[in-house]
Amino acid sequence: MINEIYKNMLQGKSIIRELSEYAAIRGKEIGYDNVFDFSLGNPSVPCPRNYTDSMMGMLKEEDPMALHGYSPSLGIESVRRAVADSLNRRFAMDYEVKHIFMASGAAGALAHAFRCVTRPGDEILTFAPFFPEYTPYVNLSGARLKVVPADTKKFQINFGALEEMMNEKVMAVLVNTPNNPSGAVYSTETIERLAEFLRGKQTEYGHDIFLISDEPYREIVFEGADAPYVSKFYDNSISCYSYSKSLSLPGERIGYVAVNPRCRDAEILAVMCGQISRGIGHNCPASSVQMAVARVLDETSDLSVYETNMNVLYDALVRLGFEVVRPGGTFYIFPKALEEDAGVFCMKAKKYDLILVPSDNFGVPGYFRMAYCIDTKKVRRSLPVLEKFVKEEYGL
């Protein structure tokens, strides 16, 4: 019998996908160059040349049975070691092979982390604004996602709201910094305060509370941003990483779970991930992709375009009178809409072929997200259109 849970999910369409589909259709009418599509968070720079060269080299030289052979269920050992070494080098951590589980991107990593440290019915807290896919990710794992209202001043953490929502059923707290959609990076002060708060609650409740850190944008951090490595500040922590953005390989589905060596049961969490995989049909990233990524681990794509775009866009938005927090990273910006209903605001922008995403799905009303992972020239070309839109619709 058809499972009604999944059948009913077919009703709910993603607003981001709808907008990006609209942009594609509109692009066919008037030329995609004339559609200012800020809807999708898709990398706009190619992967490093070394990735391509590594893959070609292996295809030429390696035994195809080794290159395409089964990966152990936790990932290829040499790749896990390379990941641990790289993290240790960069963040002065002490990961060992046993703490690393190779996952098919951040979505795969999070699916394992949630199941490791929660049981059905447990709560996971996250902070608005948040990536809307967290809701199905968490809820279909059996846990329940609860969203702490935003600190709209700086898009750090609203600790008052956190305190109110914290309760004994919370077994994990999920953070995403640098943040999609706000572009904010949690400061050392924010992370320290969160860690202290959680340690207190662990003592008070007499059980562990895990901090799950979703870090696909970790490498996209702008000048001057204070971007601490979350796991340094809290023992019971799990980092979930993806190479989608840093290496521009979103379709190759590769990332990892890194279990804090100082967390409870640090010895077994990665092995537990291997068991979880059997239930959810997860398989490691493609073997050849694991091996190629391991060869370019400390590289990134040329990510500078995102900072250039952010500066262009931020300055223009401020000039036009928008209330906006300057992003510390990612390729998103999250200004306040010029009227209460962000949906109406974005609908009006659509008439100018400006494709903006209203904030409601991100857990904050009245804002909009712009994904500026597009060509800088196009960002510049969008500015007069943005100005025209604001002038005509809001008389600014």
Add this chain to the structure above:
Amino acid sequence: MINEIYKNMLQGKSIIRELSEYAAIRGKEIGYDNVFDFSLGNPSVPCPRNYTDSMMGMLKEEDPMALHGYSPSLGIESVRRAVADSLNRRFAMDYEVKHIFMASGAAGALAHAFRCVTRPGDEILTFAPFFPEYTPYVNLSGARLKVVPADTKKFQINFGALEEMMNEKVMAVLVNTPNNPSGAVYSTETIERLAEFLRGKQTEYGHDIFLISDEPYREIVFEGADAPYVSKFYDNSISCYSYSKSLSLPGERIGYVAVNPRCRDAEILAVMCGQISRGIGHNCPASSVQMAVARVLDETSDLSVYETNMNVLYDALVRLGFEVVRPGGTFYIFPKALEEDAGVFCMKAKKYDLILVPSDNFGVPGYFRMAYCIDTKKVRRSLPVLEKFVKEEYGL
């Protein structure tokens, strides 16, 4: 809090993996050439040259952003179309794009199929001997796996036992043909009888019963075997396929779910798979792998070695007095052990550096599995050792 379900699973070690680890260690002592390792079902022939060439060509010529870009959640449309066309050509089916969901190998495909057509607490029946991973695959989906005792005469289906175990809670029946571990291929007669039986039960119970067909060995079929395409015989059917064996790409994790166009809700099952993915963190196979496989869809590796090995091994086993069903496909053979306890039998064989897998985990006591996806010369070299073992231990 650590999830005890997965923690407790750490106790149970796979006997196959233990034996293969033993073989590797023993290989270091006496040279792996001298260990007759029949433990693992790992392809022993390389992928087709065209796969490598296609991948190299794309790496050279394609835009890296397209090659490594996000795949839609159901798979790349052109790849899904190519899969549908290939199945239609080969099996006179009428699949359309909307019936195909690209999955990360058969494990990924099965995880989706189980969740599509069962709800927690429902039963899925399968037939001994069976791939032991089915137990965690099914049970962790929330459904319950029940195993119908084997037809040990021919390793077709024991219909008497099926009739006894069938009940209203059964929402799906899982078949694996060609079969791991027996090597048997279900005949047209078997499939027709099963289909008729299930149609009768659907009417009797007033609900659908889905037939889930796990087909990673579909391309490894030997001369004279009657190997029908399961979905031709039963409308409510879902094929789960993997390219691991046919293209020797087990580590690249690519396969698909093919929803029978005539099944209930055929229009939405693949889209439901996309929703299921959000919960289990499944992501499509790597984009580049999808595209490369689409270019070699009607090819296979040179699979002839498996039939050669089967013939060598089957003749020797018969000559030595084993009771054994001649495999119609796969790279496994499943003879009866020479004493009641297959574990003891395999333990004795180990002394001769013959690594055989006892049958208990496959749901049949008293047999053993040999995976002959190894070099033919090594299979031949194993025969005098097998003879020595049998003579010395059992006086045959």
